[in-house]
Amino acid sequence: xxxxxxxxxxxxxxxxxxxxxxxxxxxxxxxxxxxxxxxxxxxxxxxxxxxxxxxxxxxxxxxxxxxxxxxxxxxxxxxxxxxxxxxxxxxxxxxxxxxxxxxxxxxxxxxxxxxxxxxxxxxxxxxxxxxxxxxxxxxxxxxxxxxxxxxxxxxxxxxxxxxxxxxxxxxxxxxxxxxxxxxxxxxxxxxxxxxxxxxxxxxxxxxxxxxxx
Numbered sequence: 001x002x003x004x005x006x007x008x009x010x011x012x013x014x015x016x017x018x019x020x021x022x023x024x025x026x027x028x029x030x031x032x033x034x035x036x037x038x039x040x041x042x043x044x045x046x047x048x049x050x051x052x053x054x055x056x057x058x059x060x061x062x063x064x065x066x067x068x069x070x071x072x073x074x075x076x077x078x079x080x081x082x083x084x085x086x087x088x089x090x091x092x093x094x095x096x097x098x099x100x101x102x103x104x105x106x107x108x109x110x111x112x113x114x115x116x117x118x119x120x121x122x123x124x125x126x127x128x129x130x131x132x133x134x135x136x137x138x139x140x141x142x143x144x145x146x147x148x149x150x151x152x153x154x155x156x157x158x159x160x161x162x163x164x165x166x167x168x169x170x171x172x173x174x175x176x177x178x179x180x181x182x183x184x185x186x187x188x189x190x191x192x193x194x195x196x197x198x199x200x201x202x203x204x205x206x207x208x209x210x211x212x213x
Contacts, residue, residue, distance in 0.1 A: 011078040018074040019067045026066025027059050034058040072099045089127035096123030 009017045035051040042050025076095035081087055100119025104112045 015074040019071040022070025023067035027063030030062030
């Protein structure tokens, strides 16, 4: 049965997957830690041998502890998924609290309660950080894209067909509008819509033709 809206493995396979991943993480991290510790505690001349012996003795134990924690966590997580029939961060928080309490059960009820509280708070912080990271990464993708016409910035003011230019062309308060037809538009507006022809100073009358009949 696949869990909805999740990229993880389905629930029966998730337990083995998390156990393997936790074992690998614990083995690699434990190897690095115990190798450095063995090198530091070994005498001069046998530091490398001491480091490798410490890794051989302690790395499988650390990997096994991580695998137990990961397997229990996934088992409780799958239990919550099947019980609630939904996949949300509350499943992981409950699984972390249940895992911490279960592993400390042999130390008494008080220690088990403290471990359960610590596991729940830790998983709540991890889930909260994951949600915030997802929102931070998803916000730039949801922003509207501003698409500009490539020819718009190069057009001069006053050309028809451009919304911004029409506003600029209607304001005839500059010498540019006065030279290129601004006075004609003023005269048309005053005449109440009637079309008037204004002869410019350079419009000369037609030259008479002298022909012999």
